[in-house]
Amino acid sequence: MASKNSDTINGYIYHYTYEEISNRYELINKGLNKYIKNDTISLYSLIATVSLGEINVDFTTDKYKKKVALKDYDRIFIMEFLDFGPVNRLFELKENEFKLIELNPPMFEKLYNENVAENCWYILMSWDEKPNLSKFADELNEKLVIYGKDVIKNQYQFHDYLNLKKDEYLQNNILLINYCVPL
Numbered sequence: 001m002a003s004k005n006s007d008t009i010n011g012y013i014y015h016y017t018y019e020e021i022s023n024r025y026e027l028i029n030k031g032l033n034k035y036i037k038n039d040t041i042s043l044y045s046l047i048a049t050v051s052l053g054e055i056n057v058d059f060t061t062d063k064y065k066k067k068v069a070l071k072d073y074d075r076i077f078i079m080e081f082l083d084f085g086p087v088n089r090l091f092e093l094k095e096n097e098f099k100l101i102e103l104n105p106p107m108f109e110k111l112y113n114e115n116v117a118e119n120c121w122y123i124l125m126s127w128d129e130k131p132n133l134s135k136f137a138d139e140l141n142e143k144l145v146i147y148g149k150d151v152i153k154n155q156y157q158f159h160d161y162l163n164l165k166k167d168e169y170l171q172n173n174i175l176l177i178n179y180c181v182p183l
Helices: 024-030 133-148 151-171
Strands: 040-044 048-052 055-061 065-069 073-075 090-093 107-112 120-126 174-180
Touching (some): 048 120, 133 151, 151 174
Parallel strands (some): 055 090
Antiparallel strands (some): 040 065, 107 120
């Protein structure tokens, strides 16, 4: 991005849309404003992409996020364009969670219970050499079944349970995310 003062900044922009954008040249020619209806965007200076089998997810922290007012920039050059569909691909983590991520692919377990959340998975990840993910996955899966019997009644208990588990998992160098795709 080049500002009106000729300052430049680089980073990653994530824009979730159901609109079809054919390529980066369309963004340049028709302008980013056609697709982004806000006055500001979030620009990320660092992301870590992790492959989890057939899906890729990106991670960053608030430390690498900058709010940018579009009116302050004359030019936005798209160096690379990736259409990943209308999924939540970017996860902003706490600093201690982000420190778990390494270059090598993680071991992971995906848990699904459509009674709790349709088209959403809870994913446990670890970069330790011999994580005991199956133990944690089995325990979490049991709770998904229990809480899934009456989601409305149990929603607050389940939310509290997940927050406690996320902290426990972090102590065991395990990251938990909730990954969803559109219906």
